[in-house]
Amino acid sequence: xxxxxxxxxxxxxxxxxxxxxxxxxxxxxxxxxxxxxxxxxxxxxxxxxxxxx
Amino acid sequence: xxxxxxxxxxxxxxxxxxxxxxxxxxxxxxxxxxxxxxxxxxxxxxxxxxxxxxxxxxxxxxxxxxxxxxxxxxxxxxxxxxxxxxxxxxxxxxxxxxxxxxxxxxxxxxxxxxxxxxxxxxxxxxxxxxxxxxxxxxxxxxxxxxxxxxxxxxxxxxxxxxxxxxxxxxxxxxxxxxxxxxxxxxxxxxxxxxxxxxxxxxxxxxxxxxxxxxxxxxxxxxxxxxxxxxxxxxxxxxxxxxxxxxxxxxxxxxxxxxxxxxxxxxxxxxxxxxxxxxxxxxxxxxxxxxxxxxxxxxxxxxxxxxxxxxxxxxxxxxxxxxxxxxxxxxxxxxxxxx
Numbered sequence: 001x002x003x004x005x006x007x008x009x010x011x012x013x014x015x016x017x018x019x020x021x022x023x024x025x026x027x028x029x030x031x032x033x034x035x036x037x038x039x040x041x042x043x044x045x046x047x048x049x050x051x052x053x
Numbered sequence: 054x055x056x057x058x059x060x061x062x063x064x065x066x067x068x069x070x071x072x073x074x075x076x077x078x079x080x081x082x083x084x085x086x087x088x089x090x091x092x093x094x095x096x097x098x099x100x101x102x103x104x105x106x107x108x109x110x111x112x113x114x115x116x117x118x119x120x121x122x123x124x125x126x127x128x129x130x131x132x133x134x135x136x137x138x139x140x141x142x143x144x145x146x147x148x149x150x151x152x153x154x155x156x157x158x159x160x161x162x163x164x165x166x167x168x169x170x171x172x173x174x175x176x177x178x179x180x181x182x183x184x185x186x187x188x189x190x191x192x193x194x195x196x197x198x199x200x201x202x203x204x205x206x207x208x209x210x211x212x213x214x215x216x217x218x219x220x221x222x223x224x225x226x227x228x229x230x231x232x233x234x235x236x237x238x239x240x241x242x243x244x245x246x247x248x249x250x251x252x253x254x255x256x257x258x259x260x261x262x263x264x265x266x267x268x269x270x271x272x273x274x275x276x277x278x279x280x281x282x283x284x285x286x287x288x289x290x291x292x293x294x295x296x297x298x299x300x301x302x303x304x305x306x307x308x309x310x311x312x313x314x315x316x317x318x319x320x321x322x323x324x325x326x327x328x329x330x331x332x333x334x335x336x337x338x339x340x341x342x343x344x345x346x347x348x349x350x351x352x353x354x355x356x357x358x359x360x361x362x363x364x365x366x367x368x369x370x371x372x373x374x375x376x377x378x379x380x381x382x383x384x385x386x387x388x389x390x391x
Contacts, residue, residue, distance in 0.1 A: 003183035003184040003186075004187045004191075006184050006187075007186075007190070008187075008191055010188050010236060011188060014232075014239070015235075016232070018231070018232040018233075018235045
């Protein structure tokens with residue numbers, strides 16, 4: 001039971017840790033290439049034609 | 054004089070007409086360079102034909118030069134493989150495995166400990182081994198469910214829960230899939246380091262397979278710490294896990310050195326190996342729980358009944374009795390973690 005709970009904890013910790021590292025990695029990449037090519041700002045309000053169902 | 058006066062009155066209108074005509078003149082064929090390399094419509098149309106094999110690419114200002122590919126004809130075959138072949142193979146392999154196991158259970162039933170429980174136990178896996186196993190198992194369940202959603206979700210889940218819920222679920226699943234993969238890769242590496250030495254094939258395994266591995270009939274062929282079937286599952290997990298990790302990280306990080314064809318190959322490898330490994334692990338879970346009495350204890354408490362060990366791993370029991378007799382209890386020991 002201890003081994004199983006330790007494994008669950010490890011998966012959770014590595015998962016959350018990876019999410020922080022990868023998000024920082026993505027943010028760094030975004031800043032490095034700021035102004036290059038076409039990029040939509042994260043807080044941009046996009047408008048378009050509403051989807052008709 | 055009247056004519057001159059009339060021209061004066063019409064001058065602004067004439068000037069306006071000349072100005073409006075100027076852009077039209079610029080669009081006349083005479084102003085187009087017929088040898089311009091940027092316009093090769095025939096080449097474009099040829100590449101669009103079915104069976105076309107030419108890659109059309111241009112220049113982009115963003116760092117990822119792969120974004121400059123306008124047409125990659127091999128992408129059509131890739132699309133068919135991804136959207137049609139992999140789901141079909143996955144359905145055949147997974148449903149086929151479940152059907153085989155169900156039939157096997159119907160005819161063979163649960164494999165019992167023939168001598169009954171002895172009351173004595175032997176240590177099968179230490180806490181580090183069980184920790185590695187459960188880390189791989191819990192992460193693989195998350196990876197498997199989120200991965201199967203990518204293969205089958207559009208056709209199975211989307212009609213049931215609707216586009217909004219499916220989109221949210223799939224996006225969350227994609228993040229879980231990416232983040233949890235690191236735990237799986239680490240667990241696979243740990244299991245390889247710990248158990249590879251006991252999983253190399255030997256002549257004993259050939260005899261084990263020749264006698265049906267004890268799955269057919271009541272004969273239990275001798276086996277060392279791991280029998281032939283367990284070795285197959287071990288190497289399928291290690292090699293499959295390595296292939297999934299390598300192809301998955303190629304897709305996650307998309308190294309610029311790898312062309313689009315490489316990314317497509319990684320996608321196909323990831324999908325096919327993934328569905329095959331899911332089927333293999335379903336068989337592993339079956340034999341470790343429902344299919345065989347006493348087997349779950351190996352990863353549950355770490356200790357198995359001595360009679361179970363003698364029936365399924367007789368050579369290993371003899372070795373432990375000689376080298377580490379203290380690993381065999383004289384009476385049932387409390388479960389690890391209790």
